[in-house]
Amino acid sequence: MKGELLYEGKAKKVFVVEGDEKSLVLSYKNDATAFNGKKKASFIGKGKYNNLITAKIFDYLHSKGIATHFQKSLNETEQLVTKTAIIPVEVVVRNVAAGSITKRLGMKEKTVFSPALVELFYKDDDLGDPLINDEHARILANVDPFELEQMKEAARAINEHLLAFFETVNLQLADFKLEFGKDVEGNLLLADEISPDTCRLWDMETGEKMDKDVFREDIGDLIETYDAILQRLEAVK
Numbered sequence: 001m002k003g004e005l006l007y008e009g010k011a012k013k014v015f016v017v018e019g020d021e022k023s024l025v026l027s028y029k030n031d032a033t034a035f036n037g038k039k040k041a042s043f044i045g046k047g048k049y050n051n052l053i054t055a056k057i058f059d060y061l062h063s064k065g066i067a068t069h070f071q072k073s074l075n076e077t078e079q080l081v082t083k084t085a086i087i088p089v090e091v092v093v094r095n096v097a098a099g100s101i102t103k104r105l106g107m108k109e110k111t112v113f114s115p116a117l118v119e120l121f122y123k124d125d126d127l128g129d130p131l132i133n134d135e136h137a138r139i140l141a142n143v144d145p146f147e148l149e150q151m152k153e154a155a156r157a158i159n160e161h162l163l164a165f166f167e168t169v170n171l172q173l174a175d176f177k178l179e180f181g182k183d184v185e186g187n188l189l190l191a192d193e194i195s196p197d198t199c200r201l202w203d204m205e206t207g208e209k210m211d212k213d214v215f216r217e218d219i220g221d222l223i224e225t226y227d228a229i230l231q232r233l234e235a236v237k
């Protein structure tokens with residue numbers, strides 16, 4: 001099934017699917033990066049956790065009517081997805097202030113946003129994925145206003161579903177990043193991954209950070225943290 005390597009990014013390898021031009025295989029790597037690739041490390045087993053956690057979350061979103069590129073897990077580190085042309089705009093949803101926004105706007109960590117704050121970032125590593133507005137998105141990413149509003153509406157809906165989902169496993173969803181793409185028919189689909197790499201998750205009782213911040217800030221064991229997340233999600237019926 002898996003054919004030649006099409007692309008390799010910081011966290012995943014993308015392979016063509018022999019005999020199926022509409023699908024791809026995503027292979028999750030064991031690499032971890034932070035601060036736009038300035039901090040790097042590799043952790044045995046990380047790819048497995050990103051793959052399995054993403055599969056759990058995407059299956060849940062499917063049950064709520066969210067259209068995504070995810071089709072199925074193939075093994076512990078690989079999944080079959082619908083081929084999409086990725087829109088180079090990252091949509092970040094913030095329920096509480098954390099990370100870059102606290103430095104950028106001088107906000108105190110854990111400041112609550114109600115309703116949730118939606119931000120756009122131009123997906124360009126060389127530029128450091130800068131914050132952009134709707135007009136920038138139109139010019140830089142060729143996204144028309146209707147598509148951009150679709151992305152924002154989908155992000156808000158996904159946020160509501162994920163807030164409830166993570167609450168069932170005693171986790172607070174502080175913020176998360178989404179990417180969208182269009183399939184060969186032009187349909188807008190949620191793409192990439194949703195995992196502790198792309199979400200900030202805090203234990204609702206202790207406030208403990210349970211995401212890639214343990215690597216960013218050197219405050220814990222990344223694999224133990226990701227394993228704890230997967231165990232909680234696997235307990236959800």
